Amino acid sequence: MPEKRLILPVRPIFKPMLQISQRGLALPPSPYRRLTPYAEAARQRGLTVHPLNIGQPDIETPPSMLAAVQQADIRVLEYGPTAGYPSYRQKLAEYYQRLGLPVAADDILVTTGGSESISFALLACLNPGDEFIVPEPFYGPYNAFAIATGTHVVAVASHLENDFALPPIAEFERRITPRTKAILICSPNNPTGYVYSRQELEQLKELCLRHNLYLLSDEAYREFCYDDAFTSALSLAGADEHVVLLDTISKRYSACGARIGALVTKNKALRDVIFKLAQLRVCPPGLGQLLAEAAADLPENYFDHTKAEYQARRDLMVSRLRAMPGVRCPLPRGAFYVLCHLPVDDAERFARWLLEDFSYQGQTLMVSPAAGFYATASLGRQQMRLAYVVNQDVINQAMDCLAVALQQYPGRQG
Structure with a gap:
């Protein structure tokens, strides 16, 4: 008779999971890029998404x-x-x-x-x-x-x-x-x-x-x-x-x-x-x-047109924001950003809602919730940063969207 072999069950070898550094895990996501996947999904649904989230100017590189x-x-x-x-x-x-x-x-x-x-x-x-x-x-x-x-x-x-x-x-x-x-x-x-x-x-x-x-x-x-x-x-x-x-x-x-x-x-x-x-x-x-x-070889008056264009965009965006009930908006003196207070329960939730659940005439907008610009966790929850780096026609379209969105948002306050 053939010799019988004792077959023992194979025990799986458990290896500890590879560890990721605490530094890497602690890094926060970008406050102006973190909603990009939602914006891409909105575009795939056919919406025009106005990018007011990031300081990427549309003015031509010389x-x-x-x-x-x-x-x-x-x-x-x-x-x-x-x-x-x-x-x-x-x-x-x-x-x-x-x-x-x-x-x-x-x-x-x-x-x-x-x-x-x-x-x-x-x-x-x-x-x-x-x-x-x-x-x-x-x-x-x-x-x-x-x-x-x-x-x-x-x-x-x-x-x-x-x-x-x-x-x-x-x-x-x-x-x-x-x-x-x-x-x-x-x-x-x-x-x-x-x-x-x-x-x-x-x-x-x-x-x-x-x-x-x-x-x-x-x-x-x-x-x-x-x-x-x-x-x-x-x-x-x-x-x-x-x-x-x-x-x-x-x-x-x-x-x-x-x-x-x-x-x-x-x-x-x-x-x-x-x-x-x-x-x-x-x-x-x-x-x-x-x-x-x-x-460095550009003429010294190179910035005259660019600066005037940004100032016109600033004035337009601020005037449109100040006309919206419940919005508080200081006048920025430089750069090309506006940080404003919104009548919403949470700007992060509102920003996602804009991209997931809202549209106006086939459009919506992408913004930067302001909490990501603070170190103090309790601050900035009702604020957002908008970049006036797009032309004035786009700013007007985006502000039209925002005005309607603030009226329709389920978490509106005030």
Whole structure:
């Protein structure tokens, strides 16, 4: 007889699940891109979705900038210098000098968009666990940059009732701890459009000098100030070692896809550290720098038309919003965003409802719920940011949709 074999049951081998980093899990979704899947689904249903959620201008990128790339005689697209092409850094320095800012080419490190300048500044100025103070609401990704760099946002609330002006300096001072290493501002502000005055910046400078803090200044929208003069943090006397300018060409020249920014500081020791960080990514985009260098040759009156167009769009959007019952809307002084209060139970729920359940004459709109621009969880729940980066006809159509939507929304309040 054949020998019988004892067959034992096979026990499954249980492996622990692969772990994702706590940093990755903690990153918040983009406050202006998180509803994109709902917008795509609405378009697939045949709706026209007006994109007021993101600062992507529809104004044409200057043809001479595009031509600089298209006509470049390039046989091999090589690595460039870590700090950026010397010719571009020199032209960028001359651009700042025309604005009255004492910037030399050696003060500039070209970055991959403004985003990289922010992350470089946080990595170089702060240690893991350190804090930086920001007036809220603020550019939503600051929260994510803090998580990615192991640092912490400490928010000081500004308020719609006074146009989101800089909070009292005493509020900043109360939040300073041994872990505080910097104050981060954005002027003209995204998402509020507020433009900080020279007096407000001088107060921040004195605070930074008193407590030995860095002043990180995001100035992506400096060309678009409509009612107030722009003051750069680099113009503040006696603060050269403290000021770090964060910049980008994305909004200035309607060139968001070029991914060219800059970090500017007179602090040589800090520049040396940032240079080592920049070496990790080798160099900024070469083709983008060709495009950006051509921008430096645009005539000085280039911004006259663009600025006038944005101001007209601002005035139209604000007037339409203020005509809607229950909507409260300050007048933004710069950039191209409006942050307004809506008579709704929850702006996030309302924004999804616009894309899932609402249409008016085959149209709806995509907006950015404002909670994503705050660090304080209880704030911004009835606010939304709208970008006036589309032409005035589209703004009118979108405002028609919004007015009807606010009347029909089941969660309307007031």
